[in-house]
Amino acid sequence: MTSLTQTSQWQHLQSLAQSLDGQHMRDWFKQDTNRAARYNAKACGIELDYSKNLINDEILKALFSLAQARQVSTKRDAMFAGDIINHTEGRAVLHTALRNFSGSPVMVDGQDVMPEVLATQDKIQRFVKQIHSGEHKGYTGKAIKHIVSIGIGGSFLGPKIMFEALKPYWHQGIKLHFVANVDGCHIQDVLANLDHEDTLIVMSSKSFTTQETLQNTLTAKAWFLNAGGSQQDIAKHFICVSSNIKAAVDFGMDENNIFPMWDWVGGRYSLWSAIGLPIALGLGYENYRQLLEGAFAMDQHFNEAPPEQNLPMLMALLGVWYANFFAAQSHVLLPYYHYLRGFPAYVQQLDMESNGKSVAGDAEQVNYATGPVIWGSEGTNGQHSFHQLIHQGQVLIPADFMLPLHVPNQDDTHHAMLASNCFGQTQALMQGKTYEEAYAELEGKGLSEQKRHSLASHKTMPGNKPSNTLLFQQLDPKTLGSLVALYEHKVFVQGAIWGVNSFDQWGVELGKVLGNNILAKLTDSSAALDFDASTNALISRFREANPN
Numbered sequence: 120m121t122s123l124t125q126t127s128q129w130q131h132l133q134s135l136a137q138s139l140d141g142q143h144m145r146d147w148f149k150q151d152t153n154r155a156a157r158y159n160a161k162a163c164g165i166e167l168d169y170s171k172n173l174i175n176d177e178i179l180k181a182l183f184s185l186a187q188a189r190q191v192s193t194k195r196d197a198m199f200a201g202d203i204i205n206h207t208e209g210r211a212v213l214h215t216a217l218r219n220f221s222g223s224p225v226m227v228d229g230q231d232v233m234p235e236v237l238a239t240q241d242k243i244q245r246f247v248k249q250i251h252s253g254e255h256k257g258y259t260g261k262a263i264k265h266i267v268s269i270g271i272g273g274s275f276l277g278p279k280i281m282f283e284a285l286k287p288y289w290h291q292g293i294k295l296h297f298v299a300n301v302d303g304c305h306i307q308d309v310l311a312n313l314d315h316e317d318t319l320i321v322m323s324s325k326s327f328t329t330q331e332t333l334q335n336t337l338t339a340k341a342w343f344l345n346a347g348g349s350q351q352d353i354a355k356h357f358i359c360v361s362s363n364i365k366a367a368v369d370f371g372m373d374e375n376n377i378f379p380m381w382d383w384v385g386g387r388y389s390l391w392s393a394i395g396l397p398i399a400l401g402l403g404y405e406n407y408r409q410l411l412e413g414a415f416a417m418d419q420h421f422n423e424a425p426p427e428q429n430l431p432m433l434m435a436l437l438g439v440w441y442a443n444f445f446a447a448q449s450h451v452l453l454p455y456y457h458y459l460r461g462f463p464a465y466v467q468q469l470d471m472e473s474n475g476k477s478v479a480g481d482a483e484q485v486n487y488a489t490g491p492v493i494w495g496s497e498g499t500n501g502q503h504s505f506h507q508l509i510h511q512g513q514v515l516i517p518a519d520f521m522l523p524l525h526v527p528n529q530d531d532t533h534h535a536m537l538a539s540n541c542f543g544q545t546q547a548l549m550q551g552k553t554y555e556e557a558y559a560e561l562e563g564k565g566l567s568e569q570k571r572h573s574l575a576s577h578k579t580m581p582g583n584k585p586s587n588t589l590l591f592q593q594l595d596p597k598t599l600g601s602l603v604a605l606y607e608h609k610v611f612v613q614g615a616i617w618g619v620n621s622f623d624q625w626g627v628e629l630g631k632v633l634g635n636n637i638l639a640k641l642t643d644s645s646a647a648l649d650f651d652a653s654t655n656a657l658i659s660r661f662r663e664a665n666p667n
């Protein structure tokens with residue numbers, strides 16, 4: 120395949136980007152009263168207003184043709200069909216099978232995976248019922264009231280953030296707690312307030328080798344035993360989710376308490392597997408199923424909608440447009456909904472772990488930007504801090520604003536203020552404020568000409584800053600499922616265009632290995648230090664402070 124930057128589609132986009140010099144979105148809105156209606160797409164309860172972007176019909180057409188040249192739809196079909204597209208790990212990529220309600224088989228290595236998927240969903244449903252009905256009791260006969268979910272990365276962010284986002288749908292009587300970090304402060308704080316007799320620990324680790332999760336589970340086990348539980352009571356209080364059944368059994372997990380998952384589910388795509396069990400426990404099975412159904416609806420939309428209506432395709436191409444033709448190095452996510460405040464952190468793993476790569480195809484070192492830095496937090500809070508940089512800084516930061524149009528049981532005054540701020544920010548970013556407007560506002564303030572000029576210069580806002588606005592009728596489980604799948608597919612399309620493998624994470628793996636090597640030197644103070652001088656010195660400082 121021709122190197123991406125040498126393709127005619129890429130070069131055409133480069134010249135289109137240059138042709139925008141001196142143009143302003145503000146003028147485009149004045150010239151074309153239909154712009155907002157034209158650059159709008161809806162699917163699965165999500166409405167995307169992408170009119171406040173640096174695009175016109177010709178640019179969109181050129182972006183679609185780049186997607187076509189990079190065979191995005193062929194690659195998409197290969198993913199859904201269970202081909203081994205994660206070629207560096209030799210695995211299929213089938214999180215979509217976990218929410219496949221079509222009734223059709225999904226084949227991996229000639230075998231339909233759907234019977235196992237459905238059997239695991241049944242097991243989750245039965246277990247949730249047993250906990251909620253009080254049929255599954257702790258060892259002293261108390262019903263389970265607290266669930267502690269232990270996991271990290273994809274085995275943490277999905278369950279935690281989706282559960283948090285669906286607060287209006289929480290099952291009464293069950294409280295969920297999440298522990299990820301190996302920093303002992305976290306698990307100590309969580310366990311300190313719990314009664315071991317009515318607590319269930321859900322350990323989630325696809326690989327069953329992750330240091331943080333293994334250690335936190337051992338700490339929870341010691342807590343349980345110290346509090347009065349015995350070894351044979353553990354089965355009533357500890358369950359796990361893993362694809363490594365053998366390691367889980369060796370660790371002491373009761374085989375009946377293991378919820379399986381498979382190597383064709385990537386960690387950051389795993390909330391649809393049994394890794395989502397804490398969500399089901401926290402929301403009830405029907406709500407959890409709605410989440411999966413929403414994702415399935417987005418899968419169908421992604422597969423079937425034409426590019427100009429296809430939400431993942433549009434959002435992905437807009438991201439490529441800014442990253443590769445305007446040198447935008449980051450992308451900010453701004454949910455105007457308190458319960459969705461964790462979403463930027465969720466997409467951070469999804470996007471940055473997937474597309475933070477430098478090699479395309481077999482072994483081609485890329486010479487173009489790949490995955491951007493993803494960041495953000497809930498609105499309106501950011502307006503009073505980092506939005507300044509987005510408005511007037513020297514870097515281009517495309518933004519995704521998100522707002523539910525309706526929030527159950529919310530004070531209307533608050534909601535209208537929230538919405539007005541959200542819309543006001545997108546407007547300010549787009550239109551900015553001209554020097555002439557700022558200068559005119561300073562009339563009659565008794566300023567010298569020089570002061571008035573100086574202040575007007577500082578108050579000028581360039582505008583022309585791109586943003587998407589995503590509106591939801593209401594952020595119910597189904598819409599949230601669609602929203603997550605939208606970002607998954609956006610990341611997929613971008614990875615397909617850049618030619619990277621979006622499904623491995625060798626950088627993260629290296630960190631794990633080096634961390635374990637160092638741990639051996641920290642725990643054995645007599646071990647010779649044979650790393651680089653800086654690392655050796657850091658280890659020595661730690662040993663001095665913690666003599667054993």
Ligand SMILES: O=P(O)(O)OC[C@H]1O[C@H](O)[C@H](O)[C@@H](O)[C@@H]1O
Nearest residue numbers: 272273274324325326329386627
């Ligand atoms: O579920 P586990 O095997 O414990 O893995 C937890 C996390 O570990 C790694 O750091 C990976 O980069 C993540 O993608 C994964 O979600």
